[in-house]
Amino acid sequence: MTPFNRRKDGSSFRDWARVAVQGALDDAGLEAADIDALIVASESDFFTLQLNPAALLADECGLIGVAAKRVEGGGASGHVAVHAGVAEVASSMARRVLVLGVEPSASHLKGADVGALYSLSFDAWTDGMTGIESTSLYALSAQAFMARTGASADDFAAIAVRNRTNAKANPNAHLPLDISVEDVAASPVVASPYRRLDCSPLSDGAAAIILARADDLPARTQDRVRFRAVVSAVDTVRLGERRDPGFFEGKQRAAQRAYSYAGISATDIGLAEVYDSYSGAQLQALEALGLGHGLTLAAERDGVFAANGALPVNLSGGLLGQGAPVGATGVAQVLAAALQLEGRYFGLQAQNVPRFALVDTHGGIATLNAISILEAP
Numbered sequence: 474m475t476p477f478n479r480r481k482d483g484s485s486f487r488d489w490a491r492v493a494v495q496g497a498l499d500d501a502g503l504e505a506a507d508i509d510a511l512i513v514a515s516e517s518d519f520f521t522l523q524l525n526p527a528a529l530l531a532d533e534c535g536l537i538g539v540a541a542k543r544v545e546g547g548g549a550s551g552h553v554a555v556h557a558g559v560a561e562v563a564s565s566m567a568r569r570v571l572v573l574g575v576e577p578s579a580s581h582l583k584g585a586d587v588g589a590l591y592s593l594s595f596d597a598w599t600d601g602m603t604g605i606e607s608t609s610l611y612a613l614s615a616q617a618f619m620a621r622t623g624a625s626a627d628d629f630a631a632i633a634v635r636n637r638t639n640a641k642a643n644p645n646a647h648l649p650l651d652i653s654v655e656d657v658a659a660s661p662v663v664a665s666p667y668r669r670l671d672c673s674p675l676s677d678g679a680a681a682i683i684l685a686r687a688d689d690l691p692a693r694t695q696d697r698v699r700f701r702a703v704v705s706a707v708d709t710v711r712l713g714e715r716r717d718p719g720f721f722e723g724k725q726r727a728a729q730r731a732y733s734y735a736g737i738s739a740t741d742i743g744l745a746e747v748y749d750s751y752s753g754a755q756l757q758a759l760e761a762l763g764l765g766h767g768l769t770l771a772a773e774r775d776g777v778f779a780a781n782g783a784l785p786v787n788l789s790g791g792l793l794g795q796g797a798p799v800g801a802t803g804v805a806q807v808l809a810a811a812l813q814l815e816g817r818y819f820g821l822q823a824q825n826v827p828r829f830a831l832v833d834t835h836g837g838i839a840t841l842n843a844i845s846i847l848e849a850p
Contacts (some may be wrong), residue, residue: 474680474805476645477796479579486521486575487533489679492625493801494534494573497681502691503569505535508568508683513543514554514574516799519590521577530573540567547594547836548750549705550574551680552803552843556621556703558684569685578740579675580798585644587675594837596710606631607671608751612664614712614838615717615753618664622760622770626666629752631773633671633793636749639780643820645798647676657752671752675798680804680812698811701735701835702846703830704728710840721761721839728762728833734830735846739763742846743784743827744813746806749791750836758833762844780821788821803834807845814849 474496475489496668497503499612510640513527523529527541546553551574558570570607578587588608592601611807616622640646652670661667687695709715715722732738749755765777766785772778778786789795789809793801797850808829812818832845 474645474801474808477647477676477678477798477801477805478576479675479788480677481580486677486679487530489677490530490573490575491534493575493679494683495599496660497571500694501683502694503683503783505577508536508539508569508571510534510540510558510561510570512554512558513541514545514550514800514804515543515576516545516547517590517695520582521575527592527766530575531709536571546843548748549691549803549834549841549843550800552806552832552834552845553705553841555682555684555804555807555845556705556843559700559703560771562684562686564815568689569683571681571683572804573679573681574801575679576798576800577677578799579643579677586632589777595840597713602823608664608667610712610838611661611751611754614718614757615666615751617717618753618757619719621717621719621774624756624770626658627654628756628770628773629666629671630654632749632755633752634848635779636787636791636793639788639821640794642797645819646794647674648794649790650794665755667751671798673750673792676798678796678798678801680801680807680808682804696849696850698814699843699848701737701848702731702844703725704731704734705841705843706730708839708842710837712838716756719757721757721842724758724761724833724835724839724842725763727842731844731846736831737846740764741829742831743829744788744810744823745784745786745831745833746789746810747786747791749787749793750797752793755786755791757759758839761839762833764831771836781824788818788823790820803843804833806832807847814847
């Protein structure tokens with residue numbers, strides 16, 4: 474992956490894509506000619522200003538002759554692209570699939586314009602075009618969660634602090650910060666209960682991984698992480714039509730299927746990369762994923778999800794700390810979890826490498842949910 478940040482050097486998503494792709498090829502011990510298929514994740518044509526990014530990026534990265542497609546799923550775009558790549562390998566449609574996520578979310582549009590585009594990730598008629606933007610909808614969901622569970626703004630702030638602290642060990646992170654709960658509370662209100670430091674940044678960047686069966690890789694790279702389950706599930710798009718707007722029911726459905734397909738339970742998960750576009754969304758996700766084992770808020774307050782806890786979450790820094798170039802986000806989450814399980818991560822390493830890791834991403838307000846379960850070599 475490239476660093477996630479705001480690019481001010483005149484480079485473009487094409488440049489970042491080449492860097493990420495070459496890094497993935499070098500790591501796998503492969504050449505561009507060894508790749509059969511390219512799957513590109515990019516959330517919006519307005520960011521890249523490119524209506525056919527898969528063909529363009531295949532050309533840019535020297536992947537002439539490959540099968541190529543673009544996948545989009547809102548905030549889950551990168552992760553859905555990984556799922557599409559797994560499907561191609563599992564079905565023998567391709568032997569080696571390169572999944573590339575890329576997004577110039579921060580560099581060439583004004584923040585207000587990006588926010589307006591993000592609001593169209595929901596129901597454009599009832600939400601986006603009315604002037605309601607994503608932070609307000611996330612805040613409504615968070616308020617319902619707080620009313621039901623007793624979670625406080627300080628609980629959310631603790632997550633914002635922890636993820637930014639984790640990001641300090643990540644050389645690719647956008648917002649590695651030394652902050653306190655008091656700093657979060659003192660930052661400007663965006664949409665109550667969320668303050669500026671509760672929100673993930675707009676970022677530029679790219680990330681790439683290569684998917685293959687072990688015997689289609691060089692001998693030195695065959696002993697790598699395996700996918701045990703890839704599952705997606707949607708919820709109703711509009712919050713007002715959900716039984717509980719503060720509960721991520723679509724994510725719960727996806728998680729339950731993922732555990733069933735993998736033949737494990739939530740208690741077997743030893744680390745997780747969880748979608749934290751907002752600090753409270755991480756706690757809501759952990760509840761829906763079952764990783765708090767029915768006592769999510771208590772587990773959060775007891776330090777279970779800390780870097781040195783029983784189930785470390787977002788050692789990468791998450792979206793809050795590592796950053797959020799949307800098309801690249803899910804790919805980078807999978808990369809972080811995989812390298813953790815292989816014991817060769819470039820950031821914070823889990824103290825005891827577990828057997829299973831979970832990666833969670835979503836688009837909308839946990840509307841399109843994507844989950845992967847990875848198994849250590």
